[in-house]
Amino acid sequence: MAKRIINTPKAPAALGPYSQAIEVNGTLYISGQIPFVPETMTLVSDDVKAQTRQSLENLKAILDEAGYTFNDVVKASCFIKDMNDFAAVNEVYAEYLGEAKPARACVEVARLPKDVKVEIELIAVK
Known part of the structure; x- marks a missing residue:
């Protein structure tokens, strides 16, 4: 099993001992991404x-x-701080993944890293 570590400066650096993504056997596992601006590592907005x-x-x-696109995504997991934001999150999510329609879970959580309101992770397959 060949494992390829994916890292780009165009996404926020990992906040801990993990990779931005790992590709194994044509499947890409992307770590949860929070709304930090990569260049500044600061929260984009409230x-x-x-x-x-x-x-x-x-x-x-x-x-x-x-080397993947949103059309390759087969599973998304969304973690949100407040389920009352579900419709707002869905509205933006649909702009990116509406056509791909991957399987998805969306759960409310007590707290996210850096106290953000949303974190999303993906699995994509070639």
């Missing part, structure tokens, strides 16, 4: 839609680096 968009842009940068 607005949940802006946070969702930045998280998805970070995921797109990793997909691009690995």
